[in-house]
Amino acid sequence: MTRILALVLVAAAALPAQTPSKADLLRLTDEAEAAIREGDWAKAAQLTRSLRTAVEDARNKSMAAAGTELVEAVLAWLPPDTETVVVAQQPFSILAVDNTKDVNALDGARTYSVMMLTAAEKQKLYPSLLGRTLRLAMLGARRFGEEPEETRANASKRSELGMIEFQACAVYAFTEPVAESVFGRPPDESVMGYRTWTSRTAWNEKPVVYPVSVSLLKPDLLIACNNREFLEQMLTRMVSPAQPRALPADLPEWKLLDRTAPLWGITHYRGGGHAVELMGAGKDIGQIGMTAEFGVASGGARARMLSRSDPWKELVDNSELAGMVRSRKVSEGVWEISIDGNPQAANMAAFGLMAMLGFAVFI
Amino acid sequence: MRHGMRQIFCVALLAASLGAQTPSQAGVVTNIEQLRAAIEDNLLSSAAMLAAKLSDAVQKQFDASLVRDSALRVNEVLTWLPDDIESLWVNQAPFTINSDVSLQLLYYRPIQAYSVDRLMAQNGGSIYAKLNGRTIRLVIAAARKTDRRSHTIPDAMMATDVACFYFFTEPIDLPAPDESLAGRPVWRTTAIVHRREFGRGVPATREDGNWIALARPDLLVLANRRELLSEILQRVAEPPKTRALPGDLPEWTHVDMSSSFWALRHYTAQSKPPLEWRRFQAGGILTPDEPSGVTVRFDANQERLEILYLSTSPMIQTRGPEDAIFAIDQPQAGVWRLTSDVKKSGPWPIQFAFTTLGFEEYR
Secondary structure, three states: OHHHHHHHHHHHHHOOOOOOOHHHHHHHHHHHHHHHHHOOHHHHHHHHHHHHHHHHHHHHHHHHHHHHHHHHHHHHHOOOOOOEEEEEOOOEEOOOOOOOOOOOHHHHHHHHHOHHHHHHHHHOHHHHOOOOEEEEEEEEEEOOOOOOHHHHHOHHHOOOOEEOOOEEEEEEEEOOOOOHHHHOOOOOEEEOOEEEEEEEEEOOOOOOEEEEEEEEEEOOEEEEEOOHHHHHHHHHHHHOOOOOOOOOOOOHHHHHOOOOOOEEEEEEOOOOHHHHHHHOOOOOOOOOEEEEEEEEOOOEEEEEEEOOOOOOHHHHHOHHHOOOEEEEEEEOOEEEEEEOOOHHHHHHHHHHHHHHOOOOEEO | OHHHHHHHHHHHHHHHHHOOOOHHHHHHHHHHHHHHHHHHOOOHHHHHHHHHHHHHHHHHHHHHHHOOOHHHHHHHHHHHOOOOOOEEEEEOOOEEOOOOOOOHHHOOOHHHHHHHHHHHHHHHHHHHHHOOOOEEEEEEEEEEOOOHHHOOOOOOOOOOEEEEEEEEOOOOOOOOOOEEEOOEEEEEEEEEEEEOOOOOOOOEEEEEEEEEEEEEOOEEEEEOOHHHHHHHHHHHHOOOOOOOOOOOOHHHHHOOOOOOEEEEEEOOOOOOOOHHHHHHHOOOOOEEOOOOEEEEEEEOOOOEEEEEEEOOOOEEOOOOHHHHOOEEEEEEOOEEEEEEEHHHHOOHHHHHHHHHOOOOOOO
16 A cells, blocks of 8 residues: 555655656556556556646647647738737647636636637637547637727727737647548538638627637648638638747747747737726836746646736735736836635636736626 | 356346345446446446436435435534524535535535535635635534514525534645644634615625634634634533434424435524514515424425424414415324425525524625
8 A cells, every 4th residue: 555655655756757657657557457457446546647647748748849830820820910829739638617616826827718619600610629629729810909890880889898809810729530421511611721610600708709719730630710711711722821920939928938838829919909908097117028827836827927016016016816816027127926726816817817918808 | 148148147137136236226226237237238328327417316315325324513503502502404415525616606506605605704715725625514503583674585694603514525624723722723714794784775894704613624614703612612522412403393293304404403592583573574475473483395306395383372374476386284283384396486485494403685
């Protein structure tokens, strides 16, 4: 008993540092099976939890290099006026919503990364993908707060509530090929040679519907966009890479970002942009851009903003978050916030930081 | 070839041992065989999904093993409870205390919320925080002298006598007790509760006294009346010949003790809500006239709630939002059945069930 516990502890302690080998995984599997056959469910539960973590870690490490390569490629596909990029690069499974489980900031942020997938096909595509694993979800967005054509033409459909307007394209890479049958119908058209399904989808509980197009780039690679021009720009740049690229490498925000985080985001504000509105009138703090990392430090989150003064003061002073949120001045004009990984802070971390990245929800 | 031989041998070994296993244990062993094959074939994405499935299945087995004695514990508690107890519920879904998770975050886990609400509130949360990380395998709660006036409108539970029994998986440590009752250590605790009187907009705040006893090294008993706790502890010390809710009550024939949550209430003449109150609540809630008792069961796997009213009178039916939440039928003469798919309807039907049992929100 002591030997097995020691093995589990050693395995758990070693996980962050090195990938468990096949032999390690098989040994843990044997230990778990022995406990199951003995009917020692306490030991089996502990061992299978360790095994799950070890296998996920091995999977994640095996996919990391290909994921980094794909992120670089998609950055080149995004048009130069892209303001925000969100990258969920740690593989995760598409699961049905389960409100009975505790969530962390990473879980919350992932829901933003898959928003184009959840909206597609009148919200029917996502359920047909349940159980599949995404190795990368990468979302690029622009023109936050810009009124879409549909409400310009029909003012009665305007709504101040719900998620802010924006144009976005997202690339989703699966661990296995996705059969066309998940769409449940033949494609509507071919866009630049790619089979494409388009549906008009209600968006974020607003009275207006938007066209969301999904193209199958490869058997395991989808692109989903809520704007046709954005889609065509992506596909064009995919075939013929062009300069300049989105969020160029010399932007100072990149130096603030830890790109090893399971999920990260970066934004370069367009002329102050929506962040001014979020922080309230008359509180222009001279913000330039922001980075955010989710899943760091036991499921917590961290963000850094380039601005003249501290953008995090109100969050840190919020009594409901006492002790869970800390901020500091990293250097002149760089302000950092760290949010604990506990469930109490998780909602705020995802909701608040994603809002600052552009995806604000007005309630 | 060697690989193939080894697999055949494993299958033969598995088949030989299946006869001695429970079907669920066999299912878990099948999962682990699939996982081992995926690891050996370097199919890490499949392996990760199988490891997650295995871990969940083993955790379910572990949880089930923790409450294998629940029928015995319930019988024991029934002998400890005074004869005039009229309502009892049993939550046999084990959970681990996470003091970072507030009551608000338990909104979608109403049974767990009702299980810990009162304990969580004591001494500003300090008792609950001391129990952080401990697993409660079984919660049994009982009530008497149910306040007939508060039957219909969920509110802070003040008038009713309540006792909660928390069975932990291991002995627990608490600081030095305040007193001793029947030879058991007892802590006097308080909680701040808010009660909104009908017709008054501003809730009144008051300090509510409770008593907690360590009846056994792994069993806490919490009561809101010192005399009730004293009575229980006397009966623990010297088991009496009588018990609460005797086995010949008709409600017992409708109780399903295999459900993850089950309950029964046998109305007393004093606690039965008067007709005018039941008609008043008909603005939202359905009950039959003159019920003699009620049973509740919730199947956590199916997320299905069933409430049975024992009544030979007709059902008061009104139009209201609950019409879509509960399906109502009469499976046999004298029994009205309300069923609800909680996955679709959310936690409200469970909250209603607790109210029907005479239990209301504590704070």
